Amino acid sequence: xxxxxxxxxxxxxxxxxxxxxxxxxxxxxxxxxxxxxxxxxxxxxxxxxxxxxxxxxxxxxxxxxxxxxxxxxxxxxxxxxxxxxxxxxxxxxxxxxxxxxxxxxxxxxxxxxxxxxxxxxxxxxxxxxxxxxxxxxxxxxxxxxxxxxxxxxxxxxxxxxxxxxxxxxxxxxxxxxxxxxxxxxxxxxxxxxxxxxxxxxxxxxxxxxxxxxxxxxxxxxxxxxxxxxxxxxxxxxxxxxxxxxxxxxxxxxxxxxxxxxxxxxxxxxxxxxxxxxxxxxxxxxxxxxxxxxxxxxxxxxxxxxxxxxxxxxxxxxxxxxxxxxxxxxxxxxxxxxxxxxxxxxxxxxxxxxxxxxxxxxxxxxxxxxxxxxxxxxxxxxxxxxxxxxxxxxxxxxxxxxxxxxxxxxxxxxxxxxxxxxxxxxxx
Amino acid sequence: xxxxxxxxxxxxxxxxxxxxxxxxxxxxxxxxxxxxxxxxxxxxxxxxxxxxxxxxxxxxxxxxxxxxxxxxxxxxxxxxxxxxxxxxxxxxxxxxxxxxxxxxxxxxxxxxxxxxxxxxxxxxxxxxxxxxxxxxxxxxxxxxxxxxxxxxxxxxxxxxxx
Ligand code: SF4
Numbered sequence: 001x002x003x004x005x006x007x008x009x010x011x012x013x014x015x016x017x018x019x020x021x022x023x024x025x026x027x028x029x030x031x032x033x034x035x036x037x038x039x040x041x042x043x044x045x046x047x048x049x050x051x052x053x054x055x056x057x058x059x060x061x062x063x064x065x066x067x068x069x070x071x072x073x074x075x076x077x078x079x080x081x082x083x084x085x086x087x088x089x090x091x092x093x094x095x096x097x098x099x100x101x102x103x104x105x106x107x108x109x110x111x112x113x114x115x116x117x118x119x120x121x122x123x124x125x126x127x128x129x130x131x132x133x134x135x136x137x138x139x140x141x142x143x144x145x146x147x148x149x150x151x152x153x154x155x156x157x158x159x160x161x162x163x164x165x166x167x168x169x170x171x172x173x174x175x176x177x178x179x180x181x182x183x184x185x186x187x188x189x190x191x192x193x194x195x196x197x198x199x200x201x202x203x204x205x206x207x208x209x210x211x212x213x214x215x216x217x218x219x220x221x222x223x224x225x226x227x228x229x230x231x232x233x234x235x236x237x238x239x240x241x242x243x244x245x246x247x248x249x250x251x252x253x254x255x256x257x258x259x260x261x262x263x264x265x266x267x268x269x270x271x272x273x274x275x276x277x278x279x280x281x282x283x284x285x286x287x288x289x290x291x292x293x294x295x296x297x298x299x300x301x302x303x304x305x306x307x308x309x310x311x312x313x314x315x316x317x318x319x320x321x322x323x324x325x326x327x328x329x330x331x332x333x334x335x336x337x338x339x340x341x342x343x344x345x346x347x348x349x350x351x352x353x354x355x356x357x358x359x360x361x362x363x364x365x366x367x368x369x370x371x372x373x374x375x376x377x378x379x380x381x382x383x384x385x386x387x388x389x390x391x392x393x394x395x396x397x398x399x400x401x402x403x404x405x406x407x408x409x410x411x412x413x414x415x416x417x418x419x420x421x422x423x424x425x426x427x
Numbered sequence: 428x429x430x431x432x433x434x435x436x437x438x439x440x441x442x443x444x445x446x447x448x449x450x451x452x453x454x455x456x457x458x459x460x461x462x463x464x465x466x467x468x469x470x471x472x473x474x475x476x477x478x479x480x481x482x483x484x485x486x487x488x489x490x491x492x493x494x495x496x497x498x499x500x501x502x503x504x505x506x507x508x509x510x511x512x513x514x515x516x517x518x519x520x521x522x523x524x525x526x527x528x529x530x531x532x533x534x535x536x537x538x539x540x541x542x543x544x545x546x547x548x549x550x551x552x553x554x555x556x557x558x559x560x561x562x563x564x565x566x567x568x569x570x571x572x573x574x575x576x577x578x579x580x581x582x583x584x585x586x587x588x589x
Pocket of ligand 1: 101102103122124301302303304362363366367384385
């Protein structure tokens with residue numbers, strides 16, 4: 001018998017089978033089901049009522065209000081109130097109201113476990129795969145059915161393995177890796193899992209691994225995974241949720257003779273900062289190729305680009321600098337804990353001194369739902385993960401994607417630049 | 428008679444259901460479906476019409492409103508060279524047939540179409556060509572037959588209680 005991939009091992013466990021292989025149609029039991037204020041309760045309640053059932057196990061369900069926070073009008077206030085009411089009425093103990101974006105808040109609370117089968121009502125659910133979980137996004141009807149029964153069907157996906165060697169140049173990040181991969185692998189990898197591996201990935205802290213797994217969604221993948229290791233265990237232990245059986249978690253690693261749909265190998269040493277042009281993350285080229293693009297807004301936010309590590313990157317560029325005249329820099333820390341940490345470390349002070357406008361912790365302008373959206377004809381550079389036409393406001397706005405370094409450097413230059421000279425003091 | 432509406436590759440969920448309008452009631456949101464690239468789509472599409480598209484249809488958000496909007500406008504099926512996973516599941520769950528259809532290039536906007544999703548047969552009356560569709564897997568067809576995932580589940584839960 002040939003070996004199994006990490007994803008096959010996790011799904012086999014969830015399906016209660018000794019082993020599965022890509023293509024098998026299985027029913028999996030879910031370890032954690034979660035949703036946010038936009039995709040969850042407001043859609044779940046009527047469906048659960050129609051079915052005449054409650055949650056299959058309220059202790060395995062998490063709800064996070066992050067999309068419409070804080071309320072800006074009567075409609076968003078009603079959505080948030082409905083979310084609170086649902087959490088109370090259905091006995092959801094893991095309810096996080098306005099403390100940050102679901103993909104950051106759940107790991108912060110130690111709820112993402114290696115080897116878990118996780119179903120999330122959001123397309124960036126793969127973020128949790130950074131911890132060695134199978135984590136896939138589902139629409140509201142699928143999620144309501146999962147919330148009611150605790151299980152779902154799937155065809156076991158084939159895995160694409162992406163190995164990275166080498167080390168980043170200063171100013172190059174996991175975000176640049178993913179923008180580069182959107183171009184190299186395309187965004188049409190539906191019904192596939194992507195496994196990130198190699199020495200570069202093994203050396204990454206959890207924050208960077210989460211960027212890889214998060215943007216597996218942009219590759220079109222069902223889930224993105226990184227094998228759990230000492231870094232994973234240390235992160236969870238520090239959040240008061242240590243992994244009890246580390247040996248079992250390590251046994252999840254893909255077998256050396258596992259079968260892959262494809263194996264890609266890249267070297268990070270010659271990767272330079274990447275920028276995705278409107279209106280697709282696959283429109284990626286080297287940052288230097290966009291040097292003439294003037295910007296109106298710079299946005300540091302979202303599950304992929306507003307962790308404490310991302311805010312530190314922005315601060316490293318902006319220390320002692322100012323945002324260019326005519327440009328607005330909006331910073332929406334990804335979670336309340338991130339904001340608190342940034343305040344304590346002096347990162348916030350640096351950003352505010354540079355002229356940044358502080359926004360609430362939540363999805364904000366990323367999905368065009370919160371404050372900070374764009375007018376027709378405006379240009380924005382953003383640390384978010386998607387730049388589809390009309391996503392961040394008017395369909396006639398242009399959004400470029402880059403790392404937090406690139407966004408901060410553009411904010412101070414007034415146009416898109418290679419951020420590297422801003423870190424060495426050469427700019 | 429159904430008509431063909433033909434789109435290109437990578438039709439994303441922000442084109443199908445714009446994020447900044449997601450608070451609108453579903454029927455109003457549907458009026459903005461594909462507006463950014465086809466301003467007249469919502470006002471001209473009629474019940475029974477068929478949407479054709481290229482690769483990776485429905486990529487992006489998990490928002491089900493992308494499939495809901497097409498259904499509310501009366502679109503009877505989506506045929507694309509490939510689908511994004513969440514959109515595909517959403518469409519099937521809501522009873523909107525979605526077929527992988529490599530011959531999208533042979534369709535032109537406005538072609539007259541005869542589609543039988545159950546028999547898996549498509550006829551382009553304008554060009555006179557007929558096509559056998561890749562069948563939808565049986566476990567999904569059972570769901571579509573019941574009217575979508577929730578009615579399907581309702582039947583199953585009732586069966587379990589009885
Ligand atoms: S920050 Fe953006 S990408 Fe992340 S969950 Fe929120 S809306 Fe989605």
